[in-house]
Amino acid sequence: NAGVTQTPKFQVLKTGQSMTLQCAQDMNHNSMYWYRQDPGMGLRLIYYSASEGTTDKGEVPNGYNVSRLNKREFSLRLESAAPSQTSVYFCASSFQEAYEQYFGPGTRLTVT
Amino acid sequence: RKEVEQDPGPFNVPEGATVAFNCTYSNSASQSFFWYRQDCRKEPKLLMSVYSSGNEDGRFTAQLNRASQYISLLIRDSKLSDSATYLCVVFAYNNNDMRFGAGTRLTVKP
Numbered sequence: 258n259a260g261v262t263q264t265p266k267f268q269v270l271k272t273g274q275s276m277t278l279q280c281a282q283d284m285n286h287n288s289m290y291w292y293r294q295d296p297g298m299g300l301r302l303i304y305y306s307a308s309e310g311t312t313d314k315g316e317v318p319n320g321y322n323v324s325r326l327n328k329r330e331f332s333l334r335l336e337s338a339a340p341s342q343t344s345v346y347f348c349a350s351s352f353q354e355a356y357e358q359y360f361g362p363g364t365r366l367t368v369t
Numbered sequence: 370r371k372e373v374e375q376d377p378g379p380f381n382v383p384e385g386a387t388v389a390f391n392c393t394y395s396n397s398a399s400q401s402f403f404w405y406r407q408d409c410r411k412e413p414k415l416l417m418s419v420y421s422s423g424n425e426d427g428r429f430t431a432q433l434n435r436a437s438q439y440i441s442l443l444i445r446d447s448k449l450s451d452s453a454t455y456l457c458v459v460f461a462y463n464n465n466d467m468r469f470g471a472g473t474r475l476t477v478k479p
Contacts, residue, residue: 299456299471315466347412355401355460358467360412
C-alpha cells in the first residue's frame, strides 16, 4: 500500500520552462490537493479536487493548472516557471473534504 | 491577520518535560481541527484529530476552545523522537479548504 506518491522528487527548471508534477493515491480517496510550502509560510493550497471531475482554486492558484485525470491521479502543471515558484510541492488526499489528509513525500523544485 | 496562527518557537525542552502549544484561528465557521507533525524535509503526517470534547492519545492531549477560537496540544514526558515541527490545521466549510499554521518547532534535548 503505497499511499500517496509523487514524481519527480527533485527538479531544477530555468525561467520560462514548463513541467508537470504527478501525484497518485491508492487509498480510494475522493479528494486530492496540491500545496506549496515555503519557509515561514506554512503550507498554502494551490488547487484542490473535491471529487473526480471537479477542480477548484485554492489560496495561491496563479501560475498553475491542474488536471484530475481519474480518481487516483491529480497533476499540477507549471506552464512558464518563475523563480517565485521555487518551493516544495506536496500532494495530499483525503476521503472527503474536511477529513484528515495524507501527504506524498514532496517535490523540491528550484527555478533559476 | 493570518487565518491560523502558531507560535513559531523554537521550544527547547529536556527529555521528560511537558510542553504545550497553542494555535488560534480566525474563522468562527471552522469545523474540523487537526495536529500534524512534520520532520525536517519530510511530508506532514497526521498526529491527531481534535474533537470538541478534547481527546488523548498516549502522551498527547488535544483540546479545542471554540469560544476563544484556539486549539492546543500537550505533550507529556517528552522523548527525543518528539523533536519536529507541529502544524495546526483548521477546516472551515465556508472557505471549503484546509488552512495550515506555519508550525511550531520543538527540540527535545537529552
